[in-house]
Amino acid sequence: MQWLKKRMRLLLALVEALTGEAETVSYPKTELELPKGYRGAIQLDEEKCIGCGLCVMDCPAHGLELEKESKSVYKLTYYPARCAYCGQCERACHRQAITHTNQLPGSTTDPESIIVILKDQKEQEDSDE
Amino acid sequence: MDKMNIPIGPQHPLLKEPLRLNIEISGERVLGGILRLGYVHRGIEKLAQTRNYNQNVSLTERVCGICSHVHTTTFCRAVEALLGLELPERVHYIRALMCEMERIHSHLLWLGILAKHIGLEMVFMHTWHDRESILDVMEEMSGGRVAHAVNQIGGVRFDLDEDHGPMVDSTVKKLKVDYEELLDVIEHDTTLKARTQGVAPLSTDDMKRYCVVGPVARASGVDVDMRRDDPMPPYDKLDFQVITHPDGDAWSRTYVRLQEIRQSLHLCKQIIDDIPEGPISVRAPRKVPAGEVVMRSEAPRGELFYYLRSDGSDYPARLKIRTPTLPALGILPEQLSEIHIADIPVVLAGIDLCIACADR
Amino acid sequence: MAESLFYLLIFPGITFQLVCGWFFEWFDRKLQARFQRRVGPRWFQPLADLLKLFSKEDLLPSGANEFAAAALPLISLGAVLTAGVYVPIAGFSPASFEGDLIVIIFLLSVPTLAYYLAGIISAGIYSVLGGGRSLLQFFSYEVPLLIALSGPAVMAGTWSIREISSIQAEMGPFVLFQPIGFILAVVGLIGKLKRSPLDIPKAKSEVVAGSLTEFGGVKLAIWNTVMNIQAVVGIFLLVNLYSSWSGIVAPVLAVPVFFLESVLMIFVLSAASAVFARLRIDQLAGLGWKVLVPLALLQLLVVILMGV
Numbered sequence: 001m002q003w004l005k006k007r008m009r010l011l012l013a014l015v016e017a018l019t020g021e022a023e024t025v026s027y028p029k030t031e032l033e034l035p036k037g038y039r040g041a042i043q044l045d046e047e048k049c050i051g052c053g054l055c056v057m058d059c060p061a062h063g064l065e066l067e068k069e070s071k072s073v074y075k076l077t078y079y080p081a082r083c084a085y086c087g088q089c090e091r092a093c094h095r096q097a098i099t100h101t102n103q104l105p106g107s108t109t110d111p112e113s114i115i116v117i118l119k120d121q122k123e124q125e126d127s128d129e
Numbered sequence: 130m131d132k133m134n135i136p137i138g139p140q141h142p143l144l145k146e147p148l149r150l151n152i153e154i155s156g157e158r159v160l161g162g163i164l165r166l167g168y169v170h171r172g173i174e175k176l177a178q179t180r181n182y183n184q185n186v187s188l189t190e191r192v193c194g195i196c197s198h199v200h201t202t203t204f205c206r207a208v209e210a211l212l213g214l215e216l217p218e219r220v221h222y223i224r225a226l227m228c229e230m231e232r233i234h235s236h237l238l239w240l241g242i243l244a245k246h247i248g249l250e251m252v253f254m255h256t257w258h259d260r261e262s263i264l265d266v267m268e269e270m271s272g273g274r275v276a277h278a279v280n281q282i283g284g285v286r287f288d289l290d291e292d293h294g295p296m297v298d299s300t301v302k303k304l305k306v307d308y309e310e311l312l313d314v315i316e317h318d319t320t321l322k323a324r325t326q327g328v329a330p331l332s333t334d335d336m337k338r339y340c341v342v343g344p345v346a347r348a349s350g351v352d353v354d355m356r357r358d359d360p361m362p363p364y365d366k367l368d369f370q371v372i373t374h375p376d377g378d379a380w381s382r383t384y385v386r387l388q389e390i391r392q393s394l395h396l397c398k399q400i401i402d403d404i405p406e407g408p409i410s411v412r413a414p415r416k417v418p419a420g421e422v423v424m425r426s427e428a429p430r431g432e433l434f435y436y437l438r439s440d441g442s443d444y445p446a447r448l449k450i451r452t453p454t455l456p457a458l459g460i461l462p463e464q465l466s467e468i469h470i471a472d473i474p475v476v477l478a479g480i481d482l483c484i485a486c487a488d489r
Numbered sequence: 490m491a492e493s494l495f496y497l498l499i500f501p502g503i504t505f506q507l508v509c510g511w512f513f514e515w516f517d518r519k520l521q522a523r524f525q526r527r528v529g530p531r532w533f534q535p536l537a538d539l540l541k542l543f544s545k546e547d548l549l550p551s552g553a554n555e556f557a558a559a560a561l562p563l564i565s566l567g568a569v570l571t572a573g574v575y576v577p578i579a580g581f582s583p584a585s586f587e588g589d590l591i592v593i594i595f596l597l598s599v600p601t602l603a604y605y606l607a608g609i610i611s612a613g614i615y616s617v618l619g620g621g622r623s624l625l626q627f628f629s630y631e632v633p634l635l636i637a638l639s640g641p642a643v644m645a646g647t648w649s650i651r652e653i654s655s656i657q658a659e660m661g662p663f664v665l666f667q668p669i670g671f672i673l674a675v676v677g678l679i680g681k682l683k684r685s686p687l688d689i690p691k692a693k694s695e696v697v698a699g700s701l702t703e704f705g706g707v708k709l710a711i712w713n714t715v716m717n718i719q720a721v722v723g724i725f726l727l728v729n730l731y732s733s734w735s736g737i738v739a740p741v742l743a744v745p746v747f748f749l750e751s752v753l754m755i756f757v758l759s760a761a762s763a764v765f766a767r768l769r770i771d772q773l774a775g776l777g778w779k780v781l782v783p784l785a786l787l788q789l790l791v792v793i794l795m796g797v
């Protein structure tokens with residue numbers, strides 16, 4: 001009897017599972033909910049960025065590149081194909097210019113095609129100040 | 130009967146990670162095994178020397194896919210020790226909370242794999258279902274399922290907001306119920322016991338000789354746990370037991386891990402109840418003063434050991450990682466002799482190898 | 490002539506067996522999925538899998554015997570399909586003769602032997618291991634299964650399945666008199682079908698896919714079909730031998746009851762594979778010879794004593 005009772009334990013779980021709802025979803029048909037702090041591709045608030053390069057220094061995956069000619073002429077480029085979505089750049093930027101979106105770039109065989117130029121600061125704009 | 134060599138790995142349904150075992154058999158008996166490693170060597174220790182301390186936090190996170198958080202915690206604590214930073218209490222609690230949740234999900238994952246290897250596919254799915262609820266909480270809090278990116282040098286990156294506390298609380302409660310059910314099933318399952326009891330037992334002395342750590346050692350009666358022996362801050366204030374079992378076979382390993390899940394659930398509850406208010410980070414300088422430090426913490430698989438030497442620049446001069454799997458690999462050849470072929474999965478699963486950790 | 494062709498090709502021959510095989514496979518997979526709290530496959534999944542396998546490249550390692558590798562699955566398929574023709578469906582059996590039970594038992598053993606040979610000839614290390622294991626397993630389950638299956642035959646006093654099944658109309662379903670025999674037969678059937686928990690010859694974590702490790706493409710598709718039809722025949726056989734209601738219930742209900750019972754059998758098989766862990770080969774041998782055989786003999790003794 002005892003043996004049967006113990007054996008029933010798994011059978012019971014089996015019946016429970018059979019009567020309950022399925023826990024998996026058929027993915028593309030059902031939307032998935034992303035968590036609050038999901039780290040997708042990054043975006044830049046151009047107003048805030050001053051081209052200091054701190055984010056580039058701390059990026060572990062060479063996902064950001066800064067070409068700097070002078071204090072006011074620089075170009076910040078983002079390479080999603082290299083990015084590890086680690087969140088270092090978001091934290092490194094002292095001006096909170098970088099934030100993560102909850103989107104990932106689509107897959108591609110040509111990593112060049114998804115490069116984003118985050119900011120291209122030219123001389124003229126600088127003269128307005 | 131003729132002797133035969135069967136290769137297991139680097140690709141084999143038994144292994145989730147690449148490892149090669151050349152096993153000598155005679156009929157259904159295993160005579161011995163030769164181990165080959167290095168299929169996932171990524172040179173992380175060398176790579177760490179070419180990156181600054183902030184970058185290395187993300188790098189150490191990628192040593193392991195399951196215990197990623199405890200790696201960054203140990204690394205950050207090492208750097209913070211060199212910097213001489215005093216951290217706010219809240220940081221320690223958040224780190225410990227993630228560590229415990231990681232231990233729960235790692236042990237549940239392990240249990241599922243053991244069940245799958247011996248053909249209990251249903252138990253496998255049900256444990257992984259329970260594990261999913263923990264992962265959901267971790268994801269909700271940190272934004273990542275595997276790479277949680279919790280730590281930074283000098284603190285943590287996210288704060289627990291008012292939703293997180295109750296969420297952890299309810300998940301822990303729900304898991305406790307699920308867990309007791311699971312325990313009931315597993316402790317009473319005769320076929321599971323028949324497959325694990327008495328399989329390749331190792332004595333306490335053997336374990337000590339091979340310097341094995343973690344649940345595998347505790348299952349052989351070695352009373353060692355870094356959370357108690359060299360505690361990182363909140364653990365000295367928390368109440369938990371170190372589980373040991375004298376037998377050292379596959380079943381006692383199962384038992385130890387199962388009981389550890391209960392302890393971890395208990396710890397999670399305490400942490401959420403006791404967590405003090407306060408800031409979650411302090412500013413850390415980029416340059417780390419010269420010196421060396423050894424930092425140890427208890428990963429799900431045992432003692433994790435970081436050695437860090439700094440020469441005063443913002444790049445580490447040497448980073449040495451010793452993961453708990455490394456000594457456990459030592460006992461593998463001894464375990465893989467005089468057993469049945471059918472016991473190989475049980476032995477391999479029982480040790481809970483993490484090859485990515487060991488190869489780094 | 491046209492009639493026998495119909496029996497052979499449509500019902501209860503090839504087409505019917507195939508459709509039943511697919512349905513049973515789907516139902517089994519769906520059940521397993523639900524046990525594991527998954528959604529499970531759609532109804533056409535077994536068919537889609539089969540088509541996928543058919544479109545795949547067919548490779549064998551060098552050193553394998555190409556001819557034997559092609560012939561073995563076909564021979565097994567022939568054997569199980571032939572067996573399928575002899576099993577009565579809800580009392581309908583066009584090809585029944587005295588002694589067909591023995592023929593079916595023999596025909597159902599053909600795939601096991603072919604499986605063993607497939608392991609030997611396909612030149613893979615896991616195949617050899619799996620083949621050897623399948624033979625070991627064969628010796629463990631086959632004897633209790635045979636003794637158990639002879640129970641109904643002895644009780645009915647005939648070796649024709651149709652007679653056995655129709656005599657239950659008078660005596661009542663045999664499962665009531667021989668519960669132990671029925672359980673043993675189910676265990677034997679699980680062993681024969683190499684289903685979990687007795688999937689020792691093809692245990693994934695131990696010997697990859699056993700004998701069929703090196704098979705692919707069309708050959709694997711045929712092997713899978715063989716396994717499916719073997720399951721169908723085995724289940725129909727057990728239903729006929731132990732719980733035939735076709736003479737008891739109203740004729741209209743005979744067919745639904747028969748299929749309901751078959752589906753229940755799949756449920757039992759699925760539940761068994763979810764609830765038990767895989768045994769080790771030495772544990773199975775111990776179970777087979779120390780527990781199942783004495784029990785089967787006991788059951789047979791009881792049956793004989795009842796008849797006296």
Ligand code: SF4
Nearest residue numbers: 059063083084086089
């Ligand atoms: S998320 Fe990480 S890898 Fe990606 S750009 Fe930022 S720092 Fe670099």
Ligand code: SF4
Nearest residue numbers: 049050052053055093
């Ligand atoms: S994004 Fe921030 S850290 Fe990066 S260059 Fe701009 S201001 Fe500096």
